[in-house]
Amino acid sequence: MSIVERTNLPLRLFKRGKVRDIYEIDGNLLIVATDRISAFDFVLPDPIPNKGIYLTQLSIFWFERMKKLIDNHLISGNVEDFPDKLKDHLDILDKRSMLVIKTKVIPVECIVRGYLSGYGWKEYQKRGEVCGIKLPPGLKESDELDEPIFTPTTKAEKGHDIPLTFDRLKELVGKEVAEFLRDKSVEIYEEARDYAYQRGIIIADTKFEFGFMDDDIILIDEILTPDSSRFWPLDSYEPGKPQPSFDKQYVRDYLINIGWDRKSPPPHLPNEVILETERKYREAFERLTGRKLE
Numbered sequence: 001m002s003i004v005e006r007t008n009l010p011l012r013l014f015k016r017g018k019v020r021d022i023y024e025i026d027g028n029l030l031i032v033a034t035d036r037i038s039a040f041d042f043v044l045p046d047p048i049p050n051k052g053i054y055l056t057q058l059s060i061f062w063f064e065r066m067k068k069l070i071d072n073h074l075i076s077g078n079v080e081d082f083p084d085k086l087k088d089h090l091d092i093l094d095k096r097s098m099l100v101i102k103t104k105v106i107p108v109e110c111i112v113r114g115y116l117s118g119y120g121w122k123e124y125q126k127r128g129e130v131c132g133i134k135l136p137p138g139l140k141e142s143d144e145l146d147e148p149i150f151t152p153t154t155k156a157e158k159g160h161d162i163p164l165t166f167d168r169l170k171e172l173v174g175k176e177v178a179e180f181l182r183d184k185s186v187e188i189y190e191e192a193r194d195y196a197y198q199r200g201i202i203i204a205d206t207k208f209e210f211g212f213m214d215d216d217i218i219l220i221d222e223i224l225t226p227d228s229s230r231f232w233p234l235d236s237y238e239p240g241k242p243q244p245s246f247d248k249q250y251v252r253d254y255l256i257n258i259g260w261d262r263k264s265p266p267p268h269l270p271n272e273v274i275l276e277t278e279r280k281y282r283e284a285f286e287r288l289t290g291r292k293l294e
Helices: 051-068 084-093 118-127 166-173 175-198 249-257 271-289
Strands: 012-016 020-025 028-033 074-076 097-100 108-115 144-150 201-213 216-220 229-233
Touching (some): 028 051, 051 097, 051 175, 108 175, 144 175, 166 175, 175 201, 175 216, 201 271, 249 271
Antiparallel strands (some): 012 020, 020 028, 028 097, 201 229
């Protein structure tokens, strides 16, 4: 498998994000997951081999699995189904791209937390609540919550997303849509959480995005990947401290430990950090899907 750091396809570029290059094609979108990796709102100078492949294949796996709960935007992840104008680029697109329906995106990050970690833990320490949701006193870092909580944020094009209370979400998108986003996000999370737990992975929290296809709300973007979720190994889970993870927290921890100021251009990653990060993404994919990539 080769490294793909950036693509330049003969299509109209819809958006180039931190990780994904998105193109318009015949009224739909082509999402290409590169091997770029970001941390603290910076794209790092070193790609992670195969990362885009693991992200795409894991999203496709979950989209198929969650069809029983909600429709999604996936048309095909098989390059043989892609339009003829891409036939000279299939080697780059293979396994790391999805042809999807173009929807009217609901500008909200739908975050579900089943465990107290990251931003949620910081807010709990300050206020005893997360996004206006009061939590019991005496919880420790990484504790499992009695039930998952829905903690949406704005979807910022630049800078940081802003946490939203549920009342504020209702003001932004309407009561009916807000309740649908909350209930469906929690339902999908619980389905994934239970499945992953049986395979030795705790899904501590995750992020979903939704869009309108005509009058229906469907699941879009990526779903339940190490870039949009916090994955912990079950066999080493121990509340009261941060957990080892299968996601890019490993890279964040490295950058914190070397004292990077998060303002100057990010440093290069040592080869051992690159290889270990690739291994973590691979292991998460293999555990959850039960298969290895050729």
